[in-house]
Amino acid sequence: MRKVTIADVAAQANVSKSTVSQYLNKRYDYMGEKTKEKVKAAIEELGYQPNIVARSLKQKSTKTIGVIVANILHTFTTEVTRAIEDFCNGSDFHTIICNADDDPDKEKHYIEMLRAKQVDGLIIFPTGNNRELYQRMLDDQYPVVFLDRSVQDIPVSAVLLDNEKASQLAVDHLVQKGYEKIGIITTSIINHITPRLERIQGYEEAIRKHGLQLNENYVKSAEPSEIQDRLNELLNLDTPPEAIVAGNDLVLIEVLKYVKQNHIRIPEELAVIGIDDVSFASFYTPAITTVAQPTFKMGKMAAEVLLDKISKKKIKDDRPDFRFEPKLMVRDSV
Amino acid sequence: MRKVTIADVAAQANVSKSTVSQYLNKRYDYMGEKTKEKVKAAIEELGYQPNIVARSLKQKSTKTIGVIVANILHTFTTEVTRAIEDFCNGSDFHTIICNADDDPDKEKHYIEMLRAKQVDGLIIFPTGNNRELYQRMLDDQYPVVFLDRSVQDIPVSAVLLDNEKASQLAVDHLVQKGYEKIGIITTSIINHITPRLERIQGYEEAIRKHGLQLNENYVKSAEPSEIQDRLNELLNLDTPPEAIVAGNDLVLIEVLKYVKQNHIRIPEELAVIGIDDVSFASFYTPAITTVAQPTFKMGKMAAEVLLDKISKKKIKDDRPDFRFEPKLMVRDSV
DNA sequence: CTGAAAGCGCTTACAG
DNA sequence: CTGAAAGCGCTTACAG
Structure with a gap:
């Protein structure tokens, strides 16, 4: 036809x-x-x-944005992405999602590919290891916003959680419940990923604030596959922690698996609190106390800021970072 | 610049x-x-x-496909979508995901929009209520494949679970464990959604096969928000079921919430088995026995068939349906 | 109020 | 081995 x-x-x-x-x-x-x-x-x-392709060629606008996520496996990522899509659809923009899988090479490929496809702008959860590319987009005045993570010395507006506050909320709650031996586990920090660093930072400040002893053996970072081992080390210390802050959803899941396998009772033997309000938190037994990120708001904000940059043509970043408030969801695991 | x-x-x-x-x-x-x-x-x-837009205009190919999902909230959907994206990226195709939210009007809008954007083909989880549109694509020889659901009299190849088998697996396992009073709950069937109908069908056949009494009070379908009420009715019957088959992940979650709220013990007081191998099944307490769908394989197959149709130009559907085998994951909830 | 013409950035027969 | 020209399907000043 x-x-x-x-x-x-x-x-x-x-x-x-x-x-x-x-x-x-x-x-x-x-x-x-x-x-x-x-x-x-x-x-x-x-x-x-x-034929929208013909129109795009002439108008130099595809009404499409690209979203490059670092790791699609986080519930945070899927929820934020969902919010971005919703917002964009409301403004008649389409969204192409790409998963960089924490791999800078893939990220590079996607950035180039998407720009070649003439998407009007990009929301990136940056791996942090493509500085030249990030800088080039800035030089080109190309509309970008970072999400979840920021990159040192690259002044692209970033939509972020107040990560320090998140772990402070967790520690405060734990202390209030009478815990003093509190550990934290995050996923790997070898690449200096913003939220992980800041959550550890916030944890340490909170510990000090409460006049507690900061024990560096209580702070662990590792790939998800190694978290069970780290936990094992942690709980076999001479004076093991009595409470654990799980740095994100993936860590929480590993903690819960470990706990189940080793027949540890929550919260009697180990208190657990997770950052990221996982889907099953409320009906898990025991229900899991978490620190929730406002994922919907964050996604919406990122999309809003990006579409704004796109329509203004002028990319002025007088306020590069947007910080969002975490929220404590008290349940039964601590 | x-x-x-x-x-x-x-x-x-x-x-x-x-x-x-x-x-x-x-x-x-x-x-x-x-x-x-x-x-x-x-x-x-x-x-x-x-500039890929210019190239696309000339070559009449955007190297992009559209995926219109019925409801992004199902884990099945997100997993399948992930597999589609992976496969497409491997073939240098991009993917635009749209969520029809079970709304035929949205589905219509997305089909038209995506075709206007000249995507090379479409994978659709059909709502079932846009027959003229589906037929038009067929008439236009436009590459499409259906996923999860098929549509009566619309001979588009569909990638489906063997749904009857799925509930048979569940019932067989329950019967083997000594249960005879077995109920099933699915999400709403007012729109004749394939998997729901077939799962009920399979349940009924299995019940009969085992020489059990088919009790129509034991079969419920409702919107997720009403499932708690249906469950309440079910468990307050004179002879309530002692085991429940949850028709999908959303139903399972409602069942688990109900169970927790009412302090019902699984499996002692109620055996539970879910179709869809939810993420938390293995570390939930008790670990949930499920029937898993091969989501990765199904997504890959859908993408493969679609890209095949796209490259062949000839859309011949001599084998319209691809059925995939469900798999029983025995754990502790029954 | 409507049309002819140029142009968006490519690709592709075809000529030489 | 390389270039001039036409064309993909639109939009948009501009002329009338």
């Missing part, structure tokens, strides 16, 4: 392509009633659908 | 645009070594990136 084009419609309606185009773009200002009718009829008769 | 185009490269290298284009498309057959060098140098010097 041959595609019907604007030329076919013009012929059918006995007007010029320009007129059809005007009609399509709702520029009715000077269009005669009868002309409008004719064009409308021709479009319906032929089942015409405009 | 002005975009650098193929014309700039040509000027810089002192060759024609055609030659640059040949180079970009790796048609080196007749290209002189020095020419190649010159072009390469010019591209690097200018930091040239081809």
Whole structure:
């Protein structure tokens, strides 16, 4: 079946392509009633659908943004992504999601690919290891916003959780419940990922604030696959921690697996609190106390800021970082 | 910053645009070594990136597919979608995901929008209520594959679970464990959604096969928000079921919430088995016995079939349905 | 109020 | 081995 084009419609309606185009773009200002009718009829008769690729080429706008996430496995990522899509759809923008899998090479490939596809802007959960590329986008005045993580010395606006506050909330709650031996486990920090560093930082400050002894053996970071081992070390210390802060959802899951396997009772033998309000927290037994991120708001903000940059053309970042408040969800695991 | 185009490269290298284009498309057959060098140098010097939109317009292929899911909230959906993206990325295709939210109007909008954007094909989890549109795609020889659901009398190839088998597996296991009073709850069937209908069908057959009494009070379908009420009815019957098959992940979650709120012990007071191997099944207490769908394989197959149709141009569907085997994951909830 | 013409940035037969 | 020209399907000043 041959595609019907604007030329076919013009012929059918006995007007010029320009007129059809005007009609399509709702520029009715000077269009005669009868002309409008004719064009409308021709479009319906032929089942015409405009070719957006052609329009994009001319208008230099694809009404599409790219989202490059670091790791799609986090619930945080899926929820934020969902919010971005919702917001964009509301503004008639499409969204292409790519998963960099924490791999800078993949991230590079996606950034280049997406820009070649002429997406109007990019939301990136940066791996942090493509500084030249990030800088180039800045130099090109290309619309970008970072999400979840920021990159040292790259002044791209970033939408972030107040991560220090998140672990402070966790520690405060634990202390209030009478715990003093408190450990924290995060995923790997070898790449200096913002939220992990800041959560450890916040933990340490909170410990000090409460006049507790900061024990560096109580702070562990590792790949998810190694977390069970780290936990094992932790709980076999001479004076093991009595409470654990899980740095994110993946860590929490590993903790829960370990706990189940070793028949440890929560919270009697070990108190557990997780950052990221996992889906099963409320109906798990015991229900898990967590620190929730406002994922929906954060995604919406990122999309809003990006679409704003896109429409303004001027990319001025007088306020590069947006910090969001975490929220304590008290349940039964501490 | 002005975009650098193929014309700039040509000027810089002192060759024609055609030659640059040949180079970009790796048609080196007749290209002189020095020419190649010159072009390469010019591209690097200018930091040239081809404009894929222009290429797409000419080539009538965007190397992008659309995926319209019925409801992004199912883990099945997110996992399958992930598999599709992985497979497509491997073939240098991009993926645009849209969530129809079980709303036929949204589905219609996305199908039209995506086709207008010239995506090369579509994977759809059909709502079932846009028959004319589905038929039109068939008439247009437009590449489509259905996923999770099929639509009566619309011969589009569909990638499906063997749903009857799934509930049979569940019932068989329950019966083997000594249960005879077995109920099933699914999400709403008012729209005749394939998997729900087939799962109820399979349940009924299995019940009969085991010589058990088929009790229609034991079969419930409802929106997620009403499932708690249905459960309440079910368990307050004169002879309530002693085991429940949860028709999908969302139903399972509602069941678990209900169970927790009412302090019902699993499996002592109520055996529970869910279709969809939810993320927390293995470390929940008790660990949940489930029937798993091969989500990764199903997504891969859908993508494979679609890309195949796209490359063949000929859309012949001599084998419209692909059925996948569910797998019983025995744990502690029954 | 409507149309002719140029142009967006590529690709591709075809000529030489 | 390389280039001139046409064309993909639109939009948009501009002329009338």
